[in-house]
Amino acid sequence: MDFKPVVEAFEQMEQTSSRLALTEFLVALLKKTPPVMIDKVTYLIQGKLYPDYEGIELGVAEKMVIRAIASSSGKDQPQIERIYQKTGDLGDAAGEAMKPKGQSTLFSEPMTVERVYSTFDRVARTAGSGSQETKLRLISSLLNDATVAEGRYIIKFVMGQLRLGIADYTVLDALAVAFTGDKANRQVLENAYNVSSDLGTVAKLVATKGLEAVRSIKITLFKPIRPMLAERITTSEEALERMEGKAAVEYKLDGERVQLHKGKNTVELFSRRLEKITSHYPDLEGAVKSIESEVILEGEVVAINSQTGEYLPFQELMHRRRKYGVEEAMENYPVAMNFFDVLYVDGKSKMELTYMERRKLLKKIIAGVKNDKVRLIEQTIATKPEEIDRFMAAAIENGCEGVMIKQMSSSYRAGARGYAWVKLKREYSNDLADTLDLVIVGALHGRGRRAGKYGALLLAAYDQKADMFQSVTKVGTGFTDVHLEQFYKELEQHVINRRHPRVETGMDMDAWFEPKMVIEVIASEITLSPSHAAALNALRPGYGLALRFPKFTGKIRDDKKPEDATSTEEIVTMYKRQLKVAGPSRTGAEEEG
């Protein structure tokens, strides 16, 4: 397949701010793609070579890319650096530098998707001493034969800066339309994606074998399952109402969710975002060795106080996220894995079993493990609100965030947020009962002490139905100098030159970002807002919802994907609940006055 139609589609997608148009361009591209190439094209448009859980990255240093551009454009490195400074994007700089070049040379090899993909793949797999030089040669070989537009996207891809804004859900929609002719079939594709976490494979299957083949995709060891998620509620009464009077209540530990895959001799750990994090917790690999079966289990890894065995807060786990010195961190920051679910045993899915059946099975699996790093999460069965409240008080005393309440008859619903699991969190000392996890989508430049950094960030909630990020507040307090530095650096990687097509807001910003980074905030209340887009028109025509007195709590939620952020529906619920407590006349202005 020629690389040209892919590049043309990239150009169209880059220009649009409409999600609908994005889907249409994608459908057109998928239809043009030969079925055997569908998986590769699916990965490429998302800036990947493989599904996330493979953890394969190109690993190219910026300096090398500058050298590659210099050598194939016939300019010198300082020239390229100057253009780069002007454009702020190395792909655009490559395009600029290559401009006089026009078409590729007479003896060039044709630029096909196969060639581009396999070259990228070789770049990713080259490791060890001298690897940067090899990577440089590979990239140059592509650039030498590339047109200006092709060169631009080759470099953007290599630098991880292909910011087309194509979310998983957009791809699923486009696949349904392109290969089944009906968007409603997206659900079948989504189910397959939920148990495989591999869009490329799902795409290829539907393109080559049709919908029935997609229906039969099964859970496989070492392919992570997309996690089941919980809705939030605020009272134990509400929990029991939702669960028909009887429910399982578990400790909600404040750690990192981990999906453990254990084969005969291999163990892999996946984060909630389905990234491989086995290397963060080598001690856990050893701790589960004595489990005889091949299993997929879920649990929460929590840091513990080595003196007292007590649970410590989430932040303590940060010490484990490092490449070097893991041994030392294991000593100084011990952890325990607290299991709460089992999804697979010896070749068979257990997701269809009820919660109670899975819990019994889990207990049996863990019973044989004689290691204090492996625990079964505390649980009780409750039929009265007081029982939940008492269990919750004990959980909080033991360092938990609250409790998870689970429907006893429910199967495991991969990738879904629903009321089969609900979370009840402790009250915070601020006025709103709960924290919110929001996505950074824009920023204002700082002034004075914050000059050269961002002064305030625009945050958005996630609208699940529309698959859009809708602004809900600007936040400028709660940041230390260290945070300001860190945010500036991290956000730099996600800067785009206009509002992202999946972002809605009435606010004008100095900088825009791809929706990537999730942070936790608290606020005093939720008010109606004429300028924010969250829940626009849901409560009053022309108004959305906004946070009042928002403050960053210090927690960067890098365990959450942007789609895991607090939803606009949750914010509407929080708003209504606040009205119930305070009476319908309460507004921000009145309170302040």
Ligand code: AMP
């Ligand atoms: P939240 O991050 O507030 O949306 O809450 C959901 C998260 O709570 C999950 O992703 C887990 O990391 C964590 N968690 C802690 N304890 C449990 C439990 N017993 N069952 C399920 N999830 C739990």
